[in-house]
Amino acid sequence: MSPSLPAPDSVRPPLSVVIPVYNSEQTLPILVAELARCLPDWADAFEIILVNDGSRDASWARVTDLAQQYACVHGIDLMRNYGQHNAVLCGIRAARYPITITMDDDLQHPPAEIPVLLAKLREGYDVVYGTPRTLPHSAGRNLLSKYIKLGLAKATGLEHIQYASAFRAFRTDLRLAFDDYRSPHLMLDALLAWGTTRFGVAYVDLQPRRIGRSNYTFMRLFNQTMHLVVGFTTGPLRLASLIGFGFATLGIVVFVYVVWQYWLHGSVPGFPFLASIIAIFSGAQLFALGIMGEYMARIFNRNLDRPTYVIRSTLAASSAAASVAEDASASV
Numbered sequence: 001m002s003p004s005l006p007a008p009d010s011v012r013p014p015l016s017v018v019i020p021v022y023n024s025e026q027t028l029p030i031l032v033a034e035l036a037r038c039l040p041d042w043a044d045a046f047e048i049i050l051v052n053d054g055s056r057d058a059s060w061a062r063v064t065d066l067a068q069q070y071a072c073v074h075g076i077d078l079m080r081n082y083g084q085h086n087a088v089l090c091g092i093r094a095a096r097y098p099i100t101i102t103m104d105d106d107l108q109h110p111p112a113e114i115p116v117l118l119a120k121l122r123e124g125y126d127v128v129y130g131t132p133r134t135l136p137h138s139a140g141r142n143l144l145s146k147y148i149k150l151g152l153a154k155a156t157g158l159e160h161i162q163y164a165s166a167f168r169a170f171r172t173d174l175r176l177a178f179d180d181y182r183s184p185h186l187m188l189d190a191l192l193a194w195g196t197t198r199f200g201v202a203y204v205d206l207q208p209r210r211i212g213r214s215n216y217t218f219m220r221l222f223n224q225t226m227h228l229v230v231g232f233t234t235g236p237l238r239l240a241s242l243i244g245f246g247f248a249t250l251g252i253v254v255f256v257y258v259v260w261q262y263w264l265h266g267s268v269p270g271f272p273f274l275a276s277i278i279a280i281f282s283g284a285q286l287f288a289l290g291i292m293g294e295y296m297a298r299i300f301n302r303n304l305d306r307p308t309y310v311i312r313s314t315l316a317a318s319s320a321a322a323s324v325a326e327d328a329s330a331s332v
Helices: 028-041 059-069 084-094 111-121 139-156 159-163 172-178 188-195 218-231 235-265 271-303 319-331
Strands: 015-021 046-052 073-078 099-102 127-132 168-171 199-204 311-315
Touching (some): 015 028, 015 059, 015 084, 028 059, 028 111, 073 084, 111 199, 159 188, 159 199
Parallel strands (some): 015 046, 015 099
Antiparallel strands (some): 099 168, 127 168
């Protein structure tokens, strides 16, 4: 774990820490206790927003207990599981302070690394990702994640995507760029890119997961990739056009070849040649149709006007309690 970096006395911006919660009843008390201990050293005021994303365990009961124990804790309970990015967006929209920190609930993002993000943010960036120095997952997953992010960065033109992490610090006002976003399918990093191009990277030490296992399976990663590719860029449609152009050119070449063979020999190769050409063109057409189908599905879902999330209930500290907490943190 990297040592915490003290912020200059003149730079202690109030912080909103947003944490999506899913089946983390065991880790939440540890995480909140550590945040409540560390945050007064770096911020004059702070809040911890816990967004329960349809947990199946007693996570919301833990959030309720923590809100009673800590004046800085604000709880939001969603109606069902909407997904990590949706829950984080809900928390961002509820944030009260000018700097927002997002982090996971599994204790892999150490609170002691938050000053590293803040120091980088003070260099003039609007968004800073806490990119791990050493990836904590298996070698296969780490390699897959690396090349997926690199490919996405090239395909979407969003170079910062290759450094994207759920451990972020950004200026809360960026939410104005996507204030009207209402689709249930979202990628928070793409939304942040709507508001700025000033992305920075701070390398941090992540901790191994202490309890439970990751909810991000290969299929979840694949679905997130598809949401980004076909939901926030026209790159695949352009790729389909290029493939269509390429195979149209191939068709012309094949036609010239057939005419040439007929002119020289009076015949052309038989069924295998014809079948292979049909297979190539059919595959290209199905590929293009598949891409267009993905876009049509996204358009269909957005036209349904489904909500990004629905809040069941909220827990907030009283104004008096919050004031006491802020005065205490300022005096530390």
